[in-house]
Amino acid sequence: MGSVGGRASPGVKLPTVKLDTTLVELYKRACPKDTHTRLGWVSCGVTSGIDLTPDFPRNTKFVYEDQAFIATPHHELNNGNGRLQRSLAKKYLSHIPQRDAFISGNTPVVLFNLGQTPEQIEHDRREAEATISVLDPSQRPELIFCPGPSKIPMKEHKIDKLEYKVTVDGLEDYPLTHDLETHWHLNSKAALARSGLPTPKSDIIETEGYPPAAGACCNLCTAAAKDTSRLPTIPPGCTGPRGEWLSSQTNRILDAIRARPVPFVFKTQQAFGGAGTWLVTSADHKAKLLTDLSGSTTGSEGGGLLRKLLSLLTPANAHLHPTTTLLTDLIPTPQASSNSSSSSSSSDYGLTFCVPSSGGKPHFLAAAEQILTTDGSSAWVGSTIAYARQDELHDRFSGLMEQVAAWVAQRGYVGLVGVDVLLPDSKEEDGLVVDLNVRTCGSVSLALLRGHFFTERGLGWAGSFSIAVRGGRKGFVEKWRGLFEEGRMVILSWYEDVGGGESIADVVVGAEDQAGLGELMGRVKEGTEEVTF
Incomplete structure (x- = not known):
């Protein structure tokens, strides 16, 4: 039996969780040359919009478009915005890393501190240790905390x-374990579109050249460049070569969208968690997309998304083409109902597997159904799995899985891969790859908990999802005490913001059947908020 490090009510006894396998075991099986290598796992998120902490700066070379970068007005993307920094740091430096740490296994896992005071550092540690305390001792990771990416204690550990x-x-x-530029390329939307894999047809819009340096432009650009606390954006009103370049490249993208008949999908180059994708199904949707990209009616300093994004193109990252955009065919999904936890015939699957270095067959993990937000942002907020269907789905996806595995393996990648697959009506077709995530995905935990839920407890369905709740872990565990003690609910990640009185968490629940899972997830979600990335 386990506990939650003194953060549950007295007397609550949590069953020990034994994973079917772990990430480090999967990786070393896939890459025998690293069998005796001591690997440290870094599972944080990242943004290009704002520094997460003083020791964790935003990405400037490898540009990412997360939901915050896309939706936040330019004037709010500055390092003085403590509220936004704190919100993102909780998700990217604790929520996501804890979730992956839970399934990493007996290996060093690097986490980054959200705060700098001894009290804040200790709080970060207690939250992560409480989460992994329910794991079988042989599968618990060695948690290593440090201030930021430049200060990882490699030699010390x-x-x-x-x-x-x-x-x-x-x-x-x-x-x-693998090259950064290669990995960034493999996760880019344009690489998938050019891969030769079965994907929806795409028109790729590359930006031409890159903007001159701020100092070689106008007074507005020179002044804006001095404020290093803000997202470096070519300012509205620039009449020099930077403004001219931005205008020409923006118009190329907007003109392509205007010429494209609906329906279609618009994508930016690099994102995660469902960000950077717009489903355009009507003239009204198209008009809103054009406004969001151009900022023509926002009235906010800095304008729309394209001004923010294109301003981040530099000589140091131009070869990566981070400002590429795509217009993709929108494939109808007649089988899908609403991507909800109660969908009985969803055609939208998250396929996860491990790619070996030998060129052999990939190791299938799971095919889970995805849960997306219903607000039109298409953000991923969770997944569900039918354990009894996994053999059938493995057979259905084996051909597609081998194609994807061969493509990434040829480019030197070994390890976990996630594929968003859209199934056609015909059972003879493998399906279309609509997104490729060459990394550990959120649904992997469902595969590794099959023994815990299905084999040991007869729970044929499970679902994982992220929530924001008022209060802390102790109160939440007490509220759902019966589910926790029966092993029907497991916390994969939890971070309580003591000052704000709110926690963000990732939980997984199990039920005997699909209807029961839908009802249970609805009960747990009641009174909570969705967490997007």
Whole structure:
């Protein structure tokens, strides 16, 4: 039996969780040459919009478009915006890393401190330790905390290499399991469109050249460049070569959208968690997209998304083409109902597997159904799985899985891969790859908890999802005490913001059947808010 490190009510006894396997076991099986390598795992998120902490700066070379970068007005993307920094740091430096740490296994896992005081540092540690305390002792990770990517204590903890989730600028000087630029490329939308894999047809819009340096432009640009606390954006009113370049490249993208008949999908180059994707199904949707991209009616300083995004193109990252955009065919999904937890015939699956270095067959993990937000942002907020269907789905996806595995393996990648697959009506077709996530994905935990839910407890369905709740872990565990003690609910990640009185969490629940899972997830979600990335 386990506990939650003194943060549950007295007398609450949590069953020990034994994973079917772990990330480090999967990786070393896939890459035998690293069998005796001491790997450190870095599973944080990242943003290009704002520094997460003083020791964790925003990405400038490997540009990412997360939901915050896309939706936040330019004037709010500054390092004086403590509220936004704190919100993102909780998600990217605790929520996501804890969720992956839970399934990492007996290996060093690097986490980054949200705060700098001894009290804040200790709080970060207690929250993560409480989460993993329910794991079988043989599968608990060694948690290593440090201030930021430039201060990872490799020698102190005898770490040979780092395995990482997303491409972080600050990891360039460390020995890594795979190359940063290659990894960024494999996760880019344009690479998938050009891969030869079965994907929806795409028109790729590349920006031409890159903007001149601010100092070689006008007084407005020179003044704006001096404020390093803000997202470096070519300012409205610039009449020099930077403004001319921005105007011409923006118009190329907007003109392509105007010429494209609905329906279609608009995508930016690099994102995660469902960000950077717009489903355009009507003339009204198209008009709103044009406004959001151009900022023509926002009235906010800095304008729309394209001004923010294109301003981040520099000589140092131009070869990566981070400002590429795509117009993609929108494939109708007649089988799908609403991407809800109660959908009985969803055609939208998250396929996860492990790619070996030998060129052999990939190791299938799971095919889970995805839960997306219903506000039109298409942000991923969770997944559900039918354990009894996994053999059938493995057979259905085996051909597609092998195609994807061969493509990433040819480019030197070994490890976990997630594929968003859209199934056609015909059972003879493999499906279309609508997104490729060459990294550990949120639904992997469902695969590794099959024994806990299905084999040991007869729970044929499980769902994982992220929530924001009022109060702390102790009260939440007490409220759902019966589910926790029966092993029907497991906390994969929890961070309580003591000052704000709110916690963000990732939980997984199990039920005997699909209807029961839908009802249980609805009960747990009642009175909470969705967490997007």
